[in-house]
Amino acid sequence: MSETVAKSGYDPSYIERRWQERWMETGLYKTDEDPDKPKHYALTMLPYPSGDLHVGHWYAMTPSDTRARFMRMNGHRVFFPIGFDAFGLPAENAAIKRGIHPYKWTMSNIENMRGELRQMGAMFDFDAEIVTCLPEYYRWNQWFFLKFLEKGLAYRKEAPVDWCPKDNTTLAREQVIGPDRRCERCGTPVVKKNLAQWLFKITDYADELLDFSKIDWPERVETAQTNWIGRSTGAEIAFEVPGYGPIEVFTTRPDTLFGATFFVVAPEHPAVEKISTPEQAGEVRAYVEKASRMSEIDRTDVTRVKTGVFTGAFATNPTNGEEIPIYAADYVLLGYGTGAIMAVPAHDERDFEFAKKYGIPIRTVIAPPEWNGEQLTEAYAGEGRMVNSGAFDGTPNVEGKKAVTDWLGERGQGRPAVTYRLRDWLISRQRYWGTPIPIIYCPDHGPVPVPEEDLPVLLPEDAEFTPTGESPLKLHEGFRNTTCPVCGGPAERETDTMDTFMDSSWYQYRYLSPHYDEGPFDPAEGESWLPVDQYTGGIEHATMHLLYTRFFTKVMRDLGLVDFDEPMTRLFNQGIILGEDAEKMSKSRGNVVNPRDFVNRYGSDALRCFLMFIGPWNQGGPWDGRGIEGIARFLRRAYSLAASSESSGTADPKEMDRRTARMVKKVTEDLEAFRFNTALAALMEHTNYLLAVRDRVGEAEWEDTLRTFILALAPFAPYHAEEMWALMGQPYSVHEQGWPGWDESLIAEEEITLIVQVNGKLRDRIEAPADVSEEIARDLALASAKVRPHVEGREIRKAIYVPGRLVNFVVS
């Protein structure tokens, strides 16, 4: 027996500690670079270093690890890295509240989590680790920013942000709390304020991002992204406003143009102030002020009664010259379309409601079926022929869309247009703990990019965190004051930092060569490993992270960095692990499960297996503190198979071989399809069986069977499998063995149980050879004493035979 094997029986914590050390010493999980093997890049979403690994991390990572281990045993060279998404607000809050520097706070959390990750027993290659808050990482965020700028994909624009008037600072979205939108720190209601911010032109790629033909992702994610991008086609139409000029609207319903009886602009629309008449100006200003304080959520609450204010101005309907009143109303959003709409109450629910409230005429221009000219009682959005539409009367509205657009086009008053719900990605954050945006503002040369060779722009360490939360970079003279790269004159640095989604948009590339300093990643490594073959993570990232990383990859392709279009070929979304009360785990509910308690008590393998056993991985489910006992029992029983293998029986091993083959097949197919729960059930079933037969079969057959079982167990319970492998005197390591195969011919049973039904009701079960013919099966069934009474004296109208399964007689 090997000296590395436990000397005194079963003790998971001892077993696990010892193998963890051995694995580290021997570099077992260093990435295999053997070019003869097919590559497999497995990736699990990187964690935020909040301090400890919680059970949600275990739930996300250990099945992912099991799958990666399976691929490894299946002959692939597998790359399975891990890292830390280390920039972000919590670190800065800790600094403000407790006076700990974000760097210190983050790095000590990482230190702690590294240990916990090792304990997990995952095959992470820690040599590939990345920490996004280190200059060697964020330098490349800055580099990408410069590339985006060169390509015209980064630009600066005034954009509304949440602003706390008391603290004099902008707030991140998550710092604005409550339904009445108050500042997290001082409780002051926040307002929207326009600030110059940096954006990435993700909208340039909107159409390409709608194409999912090159990836195998869950339907849900594709649907979510499609809806998020929200492509709609229609027309842009110019409405002349006397004394001001034209205001453009976007509409998907140019066919209803004759029914536009009023006009609405968003409260923030630049025209509002200029077009308001002196009599209305006061009321308008008050309304705009009120709207600016309202949250996006409130403003977009559909159940809210629509409000608006008349500006006193009118717009001219280009079709009929009608002067229609212009309202400012918050149900029109500045960020969508042109921020102004033509309102057609007869054919738009929202406009209908508004018109009713403000007594605006409602004119039907698309005739509903059976319509005879009466006033509509609700908006009609369906199809029909155009009416009250001048020369277009009688045209089916579907054709009318194009006809009206063409007509406008000839007169220079409109054109076909496509609009997206997707906005450009606003990356500026008025925060300290993020990647500095590499821009310098020169009084003479404006915004100037920091030259590539001057990267990285380092975050100054000696930042001061004031309780006001204002970004320390703004107050840091040494950081802010610099010289212009163009003229050398005094200039100021950009003090905003980047959105942390920037970090996670390309991290899968950095893993390949975390310390490479000639580019974001080593092209040779990229050649060898990219793209990611299997990504796993939570569904909550469906629209943000997963869209950003697709966008990034497409830009990288256009920069010539990669030669493919999509970052991750396959994606699997795991569910959410809930508390024992089936509610989301949270400190306030007091239902948080600490993995450490269970690791200490039952071992990592038990926790791993339990989380995989709880149910389908994509479904999530509630934690059951007692359920883990069952898993611990299973692992102990499995261990006992190897710990005392005295088999000297003489029974025919055929049945054992058959069951082994079936187990291997089941586990293999389940692992391919991420069905960890049923794979484990098969392993349990097999364990129960092996315990029952172990002293009935010969030693050679038994050891063979046991080896196969250990191999199949290895991806799930890496420590136990390693220990059992060693107990059997097998060479280190079980994780470097090949995945067992099976003999399909062994699997088929020789004897089957046929069920016999009469009129669909079960009447008997009969034993028959597996290859029994229909005729013989029928005769056997008819011969049954239990069946005969039900068919005797009746006419058998039909006999259904399902080979190997059943015979069903349909009788009168």
Place this chain on the structure above:
RNA sequence: GGGGGCGUAGCCCAAUCGGCAGAGGCAGCGGACUUAAAAUCCGUACAGUGUGGGUUCGAGUCCCACCGCCCCUACCA
């Protein structure tokens, strides 16, 4: 309002192309071991599949309508 998911035993979950409702686990019950208990081992009971229709020889599975729970999204012109 839109999109998606889930309802099977007291509980978590299985059930291949529509073909015996039960693989696995928890809890329960009975027994063995023990002075006793825990642990362990052996053995067991328990549902007709959320509701109502339909298709079919046959429905947990397919179709229609509804009920309940969960997730995402939402005035997108």
